[in-house]
Amino acid sequence: MAKNSVLVIEDDRSLTEVINYNLQREGYQVFLAHDGEDGLTQAQLKLPDVIVLDLMLPILDGLEVCRRLRANSATHNVKIIMLTAKAEESDELVGFSVGADDYVTKPFSVKVLLERIKALCRRNVSSSESQLVETQGITIDPVRHRVTMDNQPVTLTRSEFQLLQSLARQPGRVFSRAELIDAALGEDTLVLERTIDVHIRSLRKKLGDGSELIETVRGVGYRFRDPSDQPTVEG
Incomplete structure (x- = not known):
């Protein structure tokens, strides 16, 4: 069975290393991007199962990346977890309004993030006809x-x-x-x-x-x- 794939779009390289290590240990195929433009390109090229998307990114911010992913027929169904240091409810609502499937606020437990990713992957399997x-x-x-x-x-x-x-x-x-x-x-x-x-x-x-x-x-x-x-x- 093919591995689930995760694209992590996050400009904090030390954090991406931690996430990458833990995802690979769990058996995921992992792709990394450190700015919004590269993340958008990789998402359209790799078509991952789940995207972990930071809100505050260089070049293109996370909200704009999310908007463009949802507007593209090839990526509009990809599952997106918005990752941000902001904790205000209004920011969370904005994230959901542009198409995020879930929202995790920094600082966070890696175990929590992994569980959220697993949950979205299960949703992908349950809707396999759409694949x-x-x-x-x-x-x-x-x-x-x-x-x-x-x-x-x-x-x-x-x-x-x-x-x-x-x-x-x-x-x-x-x-x-x-x-x-x-x-x-x-x-x-x-x-x-x-x-x-x-x-x-x-x-x-x-x-x-x-x-x-x-x-x-x-x-x-x-x-x-x-x-x-x-x-x-x-x-």
């Missing part, structure tokens, strides 16, 4: 790790599955090869960018008639065809 990706004949089930094309099963490697899921969950978005390595293979994976081309060729072959859904954007990378667009890019 299905169904588009243009392809169905991707991340819970069962299954893919079908026109109701026929498609056997993929873990890397191919992650690639397809990353692309299909954000149709029309162009991913660079470096972004796909990060999103699908893991940021610590030491591979050449051309390795992605090999995975894409294999994935297209296995998808058969659905191969044209993965479009090549020359000089940039790849994208999954937006169902509202006509195929115009050479593969």
